[in-house]
Amino acid sequence: MGKLNLNRVEMPKQAYFIRRRNFDEVALGYTTEMAIEEAKRCLDCKKPLCVEGCPVEIDIPGFIRRIAAEDFAGAIKTLKEKNCLPAVCGRVCPQEEQCEIKCILEKKGAPVAIGRLERFAAEWEAAQATMDMPEIKEKTGKKVLVIGSGPAGITVAGDLILAGHDVSMFEALHEPGGVLTYGIPEFRLPGRIVRREIDYLIKLGVKLVNNYVVGKTRSLSKLLEEYDAIFLGTGAGLPWFMEIPGENLNGVYSANEYLTRVNLMRGYQYPKAYTPVIRHKRVAVVGGGNVAMDCARTALRLGAEEVYIVYRRSQKELPARLEEFENAEEEGVIFHFLTLPEKLIGDENGWLKEIECSKMELGEPDASGRRRPIRIDGSEFIMPMDACIVAIGNSPNPIIPDTTPELEMSRKGTIVVDEATGKTSIDRVWAGGDIVTGAATVILAMGAGRKAARAMHEFLVG
Amino acid sequence: MFKIIERTMIVPNLHLLVVHAPDVVQEMQPGQFVIVHSGEGAERIPLTAADWDKETGYLTIVFMEVGTSTNKLAELKPGDVIPTVVGPLGRPAAIENFGTVICIGGCFGMGSIYPVVKALKEKGNTVITVMEGRSKNLLYWEDKLSKYSDRLIKITRDGSYGYKGHIKKADDLIREIGIVPDRVIANGCTTLSYKTSKEYAHYDIPVIVTLNTIMIDGTGMCGVCRCSVDGKMKFACVDGPHFDGRLVDWEELSKRRQQYIGEEAFLVHHSGCGGR
Numbered sequence: 001m002g003k004l005n006l007n008r009v010e011m012p013k014q015a016y017f018i019r020r021r022n023f024d025e026v027a028l029g030y031t032t033e034m035a036i037e038e039a040k041r042c043l044d045c046k047k048p049l050c051v052e053g054c055p056v057e058i059d060i061p062g063f064i065r066r067i068a069a070e071d072f073a074g075a076i077k078t079l080k081e082k083n084c085l086p087a088v089c090g091r092v093c094p095q096e097e098q099c100e101i102k103c104i105l106e107k108k109g110a111p112v113a114i115g116r117l118e119r120f121a122a123e124w125e126a127a128q129a130t131m132d133m134p135e136i137k138e139k140t141g142k143k144v145l146v147i148g149s150g151p152a153g154i155t156v157a158g159d160l161i162l163a164g165h166d167v168s169m170f171e172a173l174h175e176p177g178g179v180l181t182y183g184i185p186e187f188r189l190p191g192r193i194v195r196r197e198i199d200y201l202i203k204l205g206v207k208l209v210n211n212y213v214v215g216k217t218r219s220l221s222k223l224l225e226e227y228d229a230i231f232l233g234t235g236a237g238l239p240w241f242m243e244i245p246g247e248n249l250n251g252v253y254s255a256n257e258y259l260t261r262v263n264l265m266r267g268y269q270y271p272k273a274y275t276p277v278i279r280h281k282r283v284a285v286v287g288g289g290n291v292a293m294d295c296a297r298t299a300l301r302l303g304a305e306e307v308y309i310v311y312r313r314s315q316k317e318l319p320a321r322l323e324e325f326e327n328a329e330e331e332g333v334i335f336h337f338l339t340l341p342e343k344l345i346g347d348e349n350g351w352l353k354e355i356e357c358s359k360m361e362l363g364e365p366d367a368s369g370r371r372r373p374i375r376i377d378g379s380e381f382i383m384p385m386d387a388c389i390v391a392i393g394n395s396p397n398p399i400i401p402d403t404t405p406e407l408e409m410s411r412k413g414t415i416v417v418d419e420a421t422g423k424t425s426i427d428r429v430w431a432g433g434d435i436v437t438g439a440a441t442v443i444l445a446m447g448a449g450r451k452a453a454r455a456m457h458e459f460l461v462g
Numbered sequence: 463m464f465k466i467i468e469r470t471m472i473v474p475n476l477h478l479l480v481v482h483a484p485d486v487v488q489e490m491q492p493g494q495f496v497i498v499h500s501g502e503g504a505e506r507i508p509l510t511a512a513d514w515d516k517e518t519g520y521l522t523i524v525f526m527e528v529g530t531s532t533n534k535l536a537e538l539k540p541g542d543v544i545p546t547v548v549g550p551l552g553r554p555a556a557i558e559n560f561g562t563v564i565c566i567g568g569c570f571g572m573g574s575i576y577p578v579v580k581a582l583k584e585k586g587n588t589v590i591t592v593m594e595g596r597s598k599n600l601l602y603w604e605d606k607l608s609k610y611s612d613r614l615i616k617i618t619r620d621g622s623y624g625y626k627g628h629i630k631k632a633d634d635l636i637r638e639i640g641i642v643p644d645r646v647i648a649n650g651c652t653t654l655s656y657k658t659s660k661e662y663a664h665y666d667i668p669v670i671v672t673l674n675t676i677m678i679d680g681t682g683m684c685g686v687c688r689c690s691v692d693g694k695m696k697f698a699c700v701d702g703p704h705f706d707g708r709l710v711d712w713e714e715l716s717k718r719r720q721q722y723i724g725e726e727a728f729l730v731h732h733s734g735c736g737g738r
């Protein structure tokens with residue numbers, strides 16, 4: 001083994017002054033040469049710590065070794081054994097706190113760029129003329145229904161169709177993909193990548209039905225008469241508001257509304273698309289997570305002159321991925337840390353005019369382990385603003401729980417499941433993803449889907 | 463894909479749309495709505511189920527041509543298909559034996575109130591139905607409504623048919639029928655809902671109106687349909703669309719509905735309904 005190579009290969013990006021005004025993907029991906037060079041930095045550890053950091057336990061040294069050896073087909077095969085959405089995870093996984101933070105080279109300040117390599121392998125596969133179709137087990141004759149087509153549902157559908165079951169997937173919206181389609185913007189996760197994964201499921205034989213709201217179109221109990229097993233992957237789609245005066249003013253949006261207008265409804269092409277998006281000049285986004293960064297950067301791309309992130313804790317507590325924070329800052333988003341909106345003030349026509357905020361300081365750590373923000377009395381100040389996007393979180397979508405009284409729920413509105421299997425309180429019904437955990441991550445939703453799929457399969461063949 | 467069975471203009475600017483949506487109608491209840499999306503780039507718009515048949519799977523909608531998306535719907539011909547009709551959405555209208563109920567329908571509401579009238583009658587209520595429009599040629603479904611109404615009252619603004627007036631003064635109407643009803647239900651544009659709420663407020667009976675907020679998903683995900691009822695934030699698509707009009711913050715509602723007028727001004731085509 002040679003000397004440690006600490007030169008992490010950077011991934012090319014669109015320059016900030018260009019990308020801040022377009023919806024094309026920011027990060028451009030590795031070239032083959034870059035990928036091989038980066039892959040060669042991996043030490044192929046005997047006891048790979050990185051794997052412990054990955055919620056679905058990808059054989060990380062295994063796939064990277066194959067990239068280094070230019071066996072790209074082998075690399076993608078290794079990845080797909082554990083992760084059916086490598087093109088998505090390579091882009092949006094919080095690698096810096098999962099696999100990469102555990103990498104042995106992290107201590108030297110230069111972990112192997114696992115996510116970028118994962119993305120590279122997935123793109124390599126997509127560029128091939130033909131895709132290797134996996135073997136589908138002999139048909140079992142069992143009928144499975146997956147409700148919700150986000151990452152949790154996609155994983156369950158993929159696993160169970162390969163296991164030989166008949167799989168249908170019902171989606172409430174007119175396009176599948178869950179948050180990957182309606183939430184995460186084009187410049188971070190292009191829609192074509194999600195569509196490719198969905199097309200692949202359809203090719204495997206999954207029957208996708210859009211425009212079907214379970215709990216409304218049909219109740220869960222009715223569907224149980226038709227299907228042998230059901231998976232609920234309906235996500236955390238109910239937006240929270242701040243419960244301060246003025247939140248129903250015009251120009252105030254939930255992050256979901258803002259992003260849905262732009263992504264799902266193609267508002268960024270308005271007036272070519274009919275769903276209007278107002279091009280506000282001064283925009284404040286409240287919150288500090290990935291969702292807030294996505295909203296702020298979307299507002300910039302729609303032509304805003306000034307975009308602010310208003311966050312009540314300090315930069316250190318910011319829950320967004322570091323990479324996305326840096327991208328946002330580079331693009332010109334202005335950060336107001338330790339700031340809390342108190343009141344939204346409108347003009348006579350009901351449009352937002354200004355936001356009254358207080359300054360905060362950090363006190364003792366709270367239940368989440370983060371230092372609690374405390375209002376500084378008398379620190380109120382006014383920010384003139386014509387739009388405010390509230391990105392402070394979502395709770396689980398209540399349509400199915402509301403129409404299925406026998407489903408056991410937690411006080412937070414999440415579905416209660418058996419940790420090891422994802423089994424709910426109802427016979428033949430499993431659940432996973434954000435509907436169980438509350439808003440979390442793509443890879444955790446996939447991990448939960450995989451666990452439930454295994455349990456469902458055992459139930460169906462057992 | 464959902465096939466169009468029929469699309470006709472029943473009165474100026476109001477169209478009848480019958481679409482084959484067998485899954486959607488199976489669990490449909492009076493007062494529920496669907497969201498229609500006529501393809502890539504179009505808006506998703508909420509429209510109330512005015513009638514349906516579980517056997518044929520036919521769903522009937524009455525809609526008013528007001529803007530871009532309803533213009534597009536008005537161009538559909540039998541045999542065309544649209545990619546999205548999703549529902550039933552929203553909470554159903556409350557149907558019980560209340561006693562005497564006044565049901566008021568204006569513009570598209572003469573159609574959308576029909577299932578409510580029918581269900582209330584079948585529950586044993588005394589149903590007084592009021593049809594309201596600018597002029598005689600804007601009233602429709604008189605035969606359908608009268609079939610399930612103990613009394614059908616027509617009001618036109620120009621007096622060309624039935625009584626003359628806007629929404630007939632509540633006091634006059636109640637004097638006319640000789641009994642204070644146990645409930646009032648109104649379907650139609652925001653002006654009709656608002657005026658009805660104000661007119662009947664002093665009778666101390668529920669005045670149930672449907673709120674025509676802007677909507678996108680219709681499943682509680684986006685929050686654009688939020689409104690204030692009794693001082694609390696509600697999402698019209700999942701908590702409504704039926705609310706007691708006496709508790710609605712009408713000023714906020716009408717301002718929120720105007721949000722996209724600036725943006726859509728160049729696409730708008732005026733309907734001449736008089737009210738919004």
Ligand SMILES: Cc1cc2nc3c(=O)[nH]c(=O)nc-3n(C[C@H](O)[C@H](O)[C@H](O)COP(=O)(O)OP(=O)(O)OC[C@H]3O[C@@H](n4cnc5c(N)ncnc54)[C@H](O)[C@@H]3O)c2cc1C
Binds near residue numbers: 170173177236441442
């Ligand atoms: C803007 C944004 C940015 C994010 N960025 C990141 C990131 O960078 N990295 C990361 O790891 N995670 C990120 N996340 C979180 C991640 O997207 C979610 O944790 C993940 O998508 C959850 O997956 P899921 O399958 O549980 O649910 P979802 O993706 O929410 O999918 C649920 C699906 O179910 C459908 N549905 C709901 N109710 C019904 C019903 N009754 N009938 C039929 N269908 C129904 C919904 O329409 C939806 O399509 C982000 C989230 C948002 C909103």
Ligand SMILES: Cc1cc2nc3c(=O)[nH]c(=O)nc-3n(C[C@H](O)[C@H](O)[C@H](O)COP(=O)(O)OP(=O)(O)OC[C@H]3O[C@@H](n4cnc5c(N)ncnc54)[C@H](O)[C@@H]3O)c2cc1C
Binds near residue numbers: 730
């Ligand atoms: C729960 C619910 C049920 C509904 N049921 C029906 C129904 O059964 N039939 C029906 O015709 N409509 C119904 N509506 C209203 C309907 O959704 C809107 O008319 C429609 O979205 C307008 O879309 P558009 O793109 O054609 O107009 P837009 O381009 O969005 O609007 C054009 C202009 O018309 C105005 N406008 C919008 N709606 C109305 C209206 N209802 N009356 C007058 N002006 C309006 C707008 O403010 C705007 O200025 C319902 C609304 C809700 C929330």
Ligand code: SF4
Binds near residue numbers: 083089093099114
């Ligand atoms: S799936 Fe996510 S956590 Fe796992 S190796 Fe890939 S990037 Fe890392």
Ligand code: SF4
Binds near residue numbers: 050061104112
């Ligand atoms: S810990 Fe780092 S160096 Fe070791 S195998 Fe994993 S990625 Fe390679």
Ligand code: FES
Binds near residue numbers: 681687697
């Ligand atoms: S329409 Fe989106 S929450 Fe009601």
